[in-house]
Amino acid sequence: MTTELQARAEESPAQGDGGGGILLRGVARAYRGRGGASVQALADVSLQAESGELVAVVGPSGCGKSTLLELICGLQSPDRGLLESPPAVLMAQRDLLLPWLSALDNAALSLRVARVPRPEARRRAASLFGELGLDGFQQARPSELSGGMRQRVAFMRTLLSGKPVLCLDEPFGALDALTRAEMQEWLEGTLAREPRTVLLVTHDVEEAIVLADRVIVLSPRPGRVIEELEIGLERPRGRTDGEVVALRERALQALQIGRIR
């Protein structure tokens, strides 16, 4: 398994240098509507993710979390501030699968975009189906898959892009509790074998603490960093571990204070 994943990482055409983390200093981003009205999504965001680190971002709905990931992936540009990141791939909040392609071809899409020949792209994508509990669904169209299955196909596509930074926007949001726990375990195992720098947006504070090296708490819009928690706990972590519960309380308190400020 290790060799298979390592081989996939080495084969990945879009792989960057694998080094270097993410750095944001004083980043701001506003959306301007046609009528001239402006929505300040992010204001003065500064954060850092070291190479190979998993940083979770939590914050109230509309505080600019998806905007933040799009900035890091270069899909938008900041209005102000400094942003440095190695090549980054986005797993969008909605799964964005192509309805006319099979699950296998959807998963292989990032390899095809990088001009990997179809048989090779399919072979590499197919090797992940078993690991994600999707064996037998390679030929299914997205409309024949459950929300959680679609999410997993989108996750495979993200991973197969081979980019050193993964920006995951609520990747497990559509999953039931059991599948969610399985996927979290799978993500931990995958990252242990094939390290990437990960920015994980989640509304689940416990999930953030169980998975992340560091948790960033954003204020309501315009989003700014109001708390940063170092999670120096051994892995694997359980949701009911005393330290996890204590850190969860701190994060929830920061969210609460941010809301009434």
Ligand SMILES: Nc1ncnc2c1ncn2[C@@H]1O[C@H](COP(=O)(O)OP(=O)(O)OP(=O)(O)O)[C@@H](O)[C@H]1O
């Ligand atoms: N393309 C856009 N055009 C105009 N406004 C936008 C656009 N995208 C986002 N916004 C606005 O920017 C703000 C931040 O949006 P964003 O999607 O980044 O929030 P979020 O934290 O990801 O929210 P959620 O948790 O609900 O996904 C919101 O007020 C939203 O209405």
Ligand SMILES: [Mg+2]
């Ligand atoms: Mg969002």
